[in-house]
Amino acid sequence: IIGSTGIINLIVGFYLINVGKKSNSITLEADGKHLLTDSITSGGLVIGIILIQLTQLYWLDSLISILLGFYIIYNGYKLTRRSVGGLMDESNIELVKKVITILQENRADSWIDVHNLRAQQYGADLHIDCHVTLPYYFDLTTVHQEISNIDKMINTVGDHKTELFIHADPCLPACCNYCKMPNCPVRQEEFRGEIVWNMDNVTKNQKHFDQ
Ligand SMILES: [Zn+2]
Ligand SMILES: [Zn+2]
Ligand SMILES: [Zn+2]
Structure with a gap:
């Protein structure tokens, strides 16, 4: 289930970014990027679970959580910079x-x-x-x-x-x-x-x- 919502989010996300770029709408683009971030996060989660099941290395769990956390924070930071930066966009x-x-x-x-x-x-x-x-x-x-x-x-x-x-x-x-x-x-x-x-x-x- 996480996998299929991930794929849908990925498609909708790309679509929104495209429309947002065409109409110069930073809000649409932001929504699209948000969905994309979500799908990459859930994708990472699925791969992580499979990896843990296969390798039985349970410390991977916390490592993956930390990496995904950084990814989410990084993306949020990029988005705020873009809308605040104004002319820099x-x-x-x-x-x-x-x-x-x-x-x-x-x-x-x-x-x-x-x-x-x-x-x-x-x-x-x-x-x-x-x-x-x-x-x-x-x-x-x-x-x-x-x-x-x-x-x-x-x-x-x-x-x-x-x-x-x-x-x-x-x-x-x-x-x-x-x-x-x-x-x-x-x-x-x-x-x-x-x-x-x-x-x-x-x-x-x-x-x-x-x-
Ligand atoms: Zn006037
Ligand atoms: Zn002046
Ligand atoms: Zn003059």
Whole structure:
């Protein structure tokens, strides 16, 4: 009986991990891994019992219990690390890369830089926090418009439902050399070149002139 539930758990477990990966759902994946751990544990138990019956070595019993215990603890640890790690999660990194590519390919001249970007996964939804540097003389209505544009753009160009929380930073004179704002009335320096947004400069908590 332990053997057959083990096999069913194994199949269901693999299935859940697959579906979880496809829909980027860490909870489904976690359920699948849990079942997989269970089936490996019961499989180990069955093999252990057979081994003890065959060899008559009863100390194997405690050895197997200890090994299985470690296995269960190790797996639990891996799962918590994955959900707490946030950005460190592999599937998350792929999604964040996609968001950064969308931002870079559709960036407006007024979005001087994007930094301190962090991502978290809630079920199948992606949540992103980031700072966007905007011209300091923009009024609140304009800032609000720009931020809503970024949100709308990411959710229409990208195929993954993303909730954004954007913090607006005022630009500084040090931004001018990479700021593409046309006819800026307060420009202190000529535009020298665009800084391409990537995983590295967008995730740091620094405006791009500081990096
Ligand atoms: Zn900032
Ligand atoms: Zn609003
Ligand atoms: Zn400027």
